[in-house]
Amino acid sequence: MTQDSADVIIVGGSLGGCMASLAIAKMGLNVIMTEETNWIGGQLTSQAVPPDEHQWIEKFGCTSTYLEFRNRVRNYYKSNYPLTKSARDNELINPGNGWVSRLTHEPKVALQVIEDMLSPYLNSGRIQIRLNFKPVDASMIKDNITSVIVQHVYNHIKVELTGKYFLDATELGDLLPLVGAEYVTGAESQKDTGEPHALEEANPFDTQSITHVFAVDYVEGGNFTIEEPEQYNFWKKFVPEFSDMPLLSWYTVNTKDTTKLREFTLLPNDKGIPSLFTYRRILDVMNLKENLYEGDISLINWAQNDYFLGSIIDVSTEEKEKNLKNAKQLSLSLLYWLQTEAPRLDGGNGYPGLRLRKDVLGTEDGLAKSPYIRESRRIKAVYTITEHNVSRELIGNKGIHSYFDSVGVGSYHLDLHHTTITNRAFYIPCYPYEIPLGAFLPIRIKNLLPACKNIGTTQITNSCYRLHPTEWNIGESSGYLAAYSILNNIDAHVVRQDQSHLSKYQNLLNKFGIQIHWPESLDLSGLTEEVKTHNSP
Template structure:
């Protein structure tokens, strides 16, 4: 039996962008239905286990008000519920994990609690309904619109149908795009397609960035919690990637712009100036606690050593998908086993048996994250495609921030592409702060389908900087407001984009809602005339 539901706006995918898309749509007075494949909303910051990657100005500018509120709530959660030291309590810029990759590295369950609290008023008022363990299966279309979407609960196999005025694709892989039959890109576009400096001569839809199964660990000196030897351990221990000089399971990692020579890392802080990886994405630093309620610091392993790039999971059959998922899990477990038993220590010994796989962090049987960290999605063929020339410091075609007349947000991150699935290439190029154009949300085939995650009109190259937390949040927030605004004013998103007056009115509306659409002058000046 198929249960039918009706809403103003359906947000498919409880990703980081999907959460704020649902909130912004519900805040606008619309009824919203949000679906999520796992039992946790939040995507990369919760079920995928990736603390926020952010830019250097994030504490004062460069994000929406609601993203800043999320960050404030995270810090306040620790201050309200954890036995912090006086110093940590008084710190307005508290970084719970004291990670060196993030200014606000924190535990996935804290992010989950914060997102749930931000949604609570809309859930309790009946504006927002969440369906967990739910995936889209098929949809119906008529007269250039999606009319209904069929989904299935993957736990109890019950089916449901959602009818809505707007459908927002907030899945991490752009799952609605092939179901809807709209044109999209995946993997690498060709140079002829995008005219980007780093694009290959021939397009390769399968050449997607690596995905990663994040691993939670802590370390307790004197303990021995060595896991069972993973089935694929011998393969991963001996696997030497293309253009690498060492095994993937080693302390030597290829430089993205030049795989050789490789850079050396180690596990813990040391006096030899070798970068340590334990504190890289540490999410709980016990030094912030007044009472020792944790046995040791907690860290999330999302390192180059457990990036899985031996195949794409986009547009492949179920068997291939399952094989890559299992292989990626085996790689991450093999990394844990290697760390516990064979990793070379700086004192000349081998292995850290005090490393523990913390299964309680994600509440999963194998201890790994609930869902793989997805870096690259299917991407719509948009009215405005964001290309390398709009953000890169290297191409010479932009000198400072590239301005879009239709900007609906801002962000900043490097053009950072992890090793890809077929060419096994990687890329790291410094970029300027950027704007997010409304045209990147607009595909002209279905008027009520909007991207709300990593599936806007970026390229394979520019996805490398538009995929991070503050930008994904900004994308989702705009998508939610855009759908609600379109309903309220009787325009389609395409009409808002094409008409200068309606565009300006929508931009003004976004600013009123706390969406920053331009970088402040001091950042413009700083990036245009950097101090030598």
């Protein structure tokens, strides 16, 4: 086993991990970041989920680096793609014209842009990235982590990493059990959190569904039907207990009233039925002046391939692998159903012109490198964010809940996808929210920080704090926290406890373009609740 060291060790190359790395490097410190796949960028890349964002995102309500990312994506298309004049002249071009987001784009473009943002520090050696490594063990002295051992997923080489701070930026909070951190999984009880939408009894295995996203284009007249998946007969007949329609159908649970179903179809039409192909479309050929692509490209992350028959957190290796395989089989079965049996509005069945685009996601099976993870292990934190802090129903006319220790902002609704045990789901309007520093601080371990979906939320509030710009903000603020603590030779907990340090740290965040409060003049009367499938990310 070899050894390596840096000021900060980041386990996980998620969006949060990438931004934590960038923040630490900007502060003049060295960082080693590991990533289990061969793509950094998490949600935007290896999980293939276009960003879903609030209505103010083009101007504020996120960090300056997130705005920079969005601008770089648009400029990438304008600099490299043969766009039409109208597309090139459009300051806010949406490459895919998907209706899930104001900016739907190819995962490989997101990967390139993130790597470009990190490149000065990668090239100088201040940031090192070890791809295809996952954490397998850790060492502790009292309440401090001394090292983490990571192992290559293919050749099984192990490396012991030492540092002053360790950030968990994995999608499932994989570092937490290795270091013995106190954490929560699944659903808390009403007694635990006081939340009206919590369960009466806690269930750590009642986690949100995962989705194995895949990419397709559509070539009219083509036939790209895949081989019938192994589990197709099961999924074709499967009817969830919360519906009277098969999962593989054009009917999904309504976001505003989860007791009702809503109808969709594949392609745009004149009958007023929403098109799911355009929902997460990431390349619209109408933006191009050359026949560069044979058809539009879309990422398939719908209610129909949400997998909720079992958890992958804190279960046996066999159970985890079974559920991961089943999630892949569900997605492939959805594709096969779409190609062969899906009812068309003209009375026919099947769209054989749907083609699995393996190249778009860089995999042999055409599925994303990782499933989309909506819910992680969550640290038991100094402060836990609950439904009472965000729900418009519970806050009433008091408006945005502000924190003295805020380190960022975000906005999204409480969007809980069907869970693995109770199969419950809901969509609850929220106020824009702030991100409190107290949710970053473990109740015991001193040099561990969360940098992904693993901060001190409940299962319910995780469902709004899990979105791209919020995770980005969490990672960036966590990186600056680690760097500030090292440079001032103090524990991160002291930053929150000492008003002088807290002010200096928040000023540091402001200096680097991290908005920590919403404008007092923000008009909340026009909060929009865009109509979506029950499959917002």
